[in-house]
Amino acid sequence: MLFEFQGTPFNRQVLLDGNVVGRPIPTTNSTFLAFSTGVVVNVFDYGQLYAIAQLPLYRDFNGNLHQGVGYVFGMTKSFATPPLF
Numbered sequence: 001m002l003f004e005f006q007g008t009p010f011n012r013q014v015l016l017d018g019n020v021v022g023r024p025i026p027t028t029n030s031t032f033l034a035f036s037t038g039v040v041v042n043v044f045d046y047g048q049l050y051a052i053a054q055l056p057l058y059r060d061f062n063g064n065l066h067q068g069v070g071y072v073f074g075m076t077k078s079f080a081t082p083p084l085f
Helices: none
Strands: 002-006 012-017 031-043 045-059 070-075
Touching: 012 070
Parallel strands: none
Antiparallel strands: 002 012, 031 045, 045 070
C-alpha cells in the first residue's frame, strides 16, 4: 500500500494506492553496464601512477540522474623500512 502522510492540522495517513505490488515506480531501479579499462605506470621503485576510465555500454534509467563516462586518476607510494638486524 502507498500512503501519504499529511502533517498539521490533519496528522494522519491518506491512502494513495492500495495495490502497488508489481507496478514500476518511476523514481527507482536502473540498469547500468560499463566497460572499465586502465593504465598503471611504475614510477621509480616505490610508486605507481594510474588512470581508469569507465565507459557506459548500456544505460536504462527512468529520467533521473544517469552516469556518463567516469574517470579515476591516482598515485600510490610505498615505504620500505630498514631491517632491524
